[in-house]
Amino acid sequence: MNPLLSLSNVNAFYGASQALFGMSLDIEPGAFVTLLGRNGMGKSTTVKAITGLVRCASGAIRFDGNAVHALPSHRIAKAGLGLVPEGRQVFPRLTVRENLLATAVNRRGAGEPWTLPRVYALFPRLKEREKHLTSNLSGGEQQMVAIGRALMTNPKLLILDEATEGLAPLIRSEIWQCLAQLKTGGLSILCIDKNLAPMLTLGDHHYIVDKGRVAWQGDSTALRQDINRLQTYLGV
Template structure:
């Protein structure tokens, strides 16, 4: 689905990514790990072409997308749940979902929304509430639902459960497991290793804008592994 081949990028004159190598296989869940400031969010921004001086090759589903506008990349089936949720605060739950719907008819939109309400029953209960009146967890559910309304082939979540209550985190991890069972390709940035080990097929750790380690869940779960040493640095 996605390949970064020796990708570097900057913010003006400050380089953040350095010859990054990254692969996301179709139908799998891939994670991106590392301490704050190591380039995780910049990787996502680079994918969408909104950083500077991008070099190397970014290939999405067989197409080199360097230089593509963000909306064109989104139209290729990529949906982002951004850090901080960024829902439309003065729109209701229903209006937030309709705003990003790819379905053309009201009947199709209803079917898509019903799937999201089944995934997140809380949203069904709050469908007429304005987004700014939802809890942080409900807003994150809405942000995921809004992304799913675009019928993506590739879902990206930046800080999927950061700052959320444990019960809400569990609901989101369960929803992602359900989406994985549907063979949706998912890239997740998060810091919760235990649920990521259960969910993820392949894990990647960034250090100072480069790939420091890549491996499977068994290696990531091992407290004596290179992966854990990389995360502690």
């Protein structure tokens, strides 16, 4: 089986400063893959390269069998990438319902597409607040909106950059439970987060990113056993 997403020796820059150094990773269909590492090590830059927000200076990115590294970001999104960006970036002057409908589309003719009722079933409190402006929601509720908005594009791959950053413990737990449901449903997921325990529980494969390159990769069992690696790269 070919990977759904593949990065091969990707180099990327911010101006004259190189941020990615031969970044390579694969995501198989239906897999939950994580990017781990300290702040500033290249995790978010990797996501930006995948989504076309940072240009690849060299290397290749293939998604669903097609090269996408030279495409503009909107073309990459249309190919089937759903992004939950760092900081949520919901539309503050739109209601919950309007946020969810703003990007809703089913380009690939999914048999069970994401619709408002389906998102509300995943996040019942969004149904309760569907007429509220998102600027009046809590951070956790805004993150639910951001996830629901990405799902309404019916993506083949859902990418979450800092899935539960800054959220209260109960809300974090609810988000992880919903991500577990999405994994069980067969959705491919790439996730960045600092909460290691749920990542180890859900993750099929992990990449530790250090100074713009992959320092380690493996499954949850291998990562749990490699205490030295956890302490060196994650500080735990």
